[in-house]
Amino acid sequence: MIIERAYIKSNREVANNIWEMHFEAPQIASEYSGSGQFINILVMNAWNHPLRRPMSIASVVKGNISIIYKIFGEVTQLLSEKKVGDEAELMGPLGNTFSNWKNGTYPILVGGGVGLAPILNLKNECDTHHVKYDIIIGARSGDEHFMDHEPEKNIILSTDDGTIGVKGTVMVPLEKMAKENENPYLFACGPEPMLEAVRNFALSNHIPAQLAVESYMGCGVGLCQGCVIHRQNGEIGRHSYHEKYSLVCLDGPIYEAKDIHFG
Ligand SMILES: Cc1cc2nc3c(=O)[nH]c(=O)nc-3n(C[C@H](O)[C@H](O)[C@H](O)COP(=O)(O)OP(=O)(O)OC[C@H]3O[C@@H](n4cnc5c(N)ncnc54)[C@H](O)[C@@H]3O)c2cc1C
Structure with a gap:
């Protein structure tokens, strides 16, 4: 660092x-x-x-x-x-990095709101390594999009108001694409309600997923302990809370969906 x-x-x-x-x-x-x-x-x-x-x-x-x-x-x-x-x-x-996207699974990349950057970065990495993928980018309205809706290239835009691409949240195309492709692996970044919806969908359909968590952060280096997220099944240990909570700045921001929950 x-x-x-x-x-x-x-x-x-x-x-x-x-x-x-x-x-x-x-x-x-x-x-x-x-x-x-x-x-x-x-x-x-x-x-x-x-x-x-x-x-x-x-x-x-x-x-x-x-x-x-x-x-x-x-x-x-x-x-x-x-x-x-x-x-x-x-x-x-x-922070850590997305993983397992080169391992023979079919990556479905999902970005929403401010969660575009790591997803577009992963898209470029997939392109560089000739890994095939689908990408879904969601926004409230068409004026918040700067990419084109190109379903023929597996680039899907969604808008809450339907002004561009698929009408509705990213979950509408995601549920369809996850069922159409073999061996899907979801990679998502966006506002917490979106991450929670992706997590719930992934867990209930036994699809692996990695989430980039953007919790409100103070120092970024583990001192302030401000960016915690709940570990799944975490318990309070004898001497510390580290079994129950994870620091997004040091342990994340990328987590397997099954390892965390949003409280
Ligand atoms: C690991 C990580 C990566 C991030 N990457 C990006 C990125 O690529 N692009 C981007 O636009 N933003 C990203 N963010 C969020 C970004 O850091 C905040 O939007 C920014 O700090 C807001 O600063 P501000 O002073 O403008 O707003 P503030 O005055 O600090 O906040 C304004 C309001 O925005 C909300 N807010 C601020 N930060 C967050 C947050 N992290 N989560 C939820 N709500 C928040 C709060 O409700 C707050 O009241 C990331 C955050 C983290 C932790």
Whole structure:
């Protein structure tokens, strides 16, 4: 894990309220080990924003790292106002990676809301390794999408209001695709209700699934204990709570669906 001052190489709005940013961060890029990992960004060094903001890595090309982010609050708003040539302090790469997508299973990638970055990163890794997959990206409305709905290429968009692609949540195409393909393995990132729906579907249909969990995070390095998630069947141990809870920053953010629950 490295702390590096990184130049911002681009920062643009790619869909309604969704931004893509590229950093020149050769040291962190050299330690990167795969999709699922994230960086922790100190957007400004000010008393009112002392905490870094975690963002999944969307791509690593040579020494450059990209993120895809949604403006949620003050710091992501400030991030969107950064200009090319500005700097930000990055900590990373942090966290574990998606696994088992090259092992002869059929990956079905599911991204929703802010959970696009690690899923698009995994899609690119599948392309690089000639692994066939389906990908489903969900949003509330068509203006939040920046990809095209291309069912012939197994790229499915869904919208809650039906303005693009399949009408409804990602679960509509997911349930169909999981039944149509042999040996499916689900990989999902998105808001908690979406992850919970994917988890419930996977467990009740005995389909393996990995979830990238984006819990609210303080320090990103295991000190504040703020990002905990429930371990499945966890019990409180004699000396600690570590059997009951897992720290997303250190143990995650990728979990097998069967190993966690959302409380
Ligand atoms: C491992 C990890 C990876 C992430 N990757 C991405 C990414 O690729 N793209 C992206 O857009 N965001 C990602 N996030 C979420 C992102 O870190 C938060 O949206 C960001 O910190 C919000 O900062 P803010 O100051 O703008 O908003 P704040 O003022 O801190 O928050 C505004 C509101 O947003 C909600 N919120 C903020 N963070 C979260 C969260 N993590 N989970 C649920 N609700 C939250 C809270 O309700 C809060 O009131 C990731 C989070 C984690 C833990």
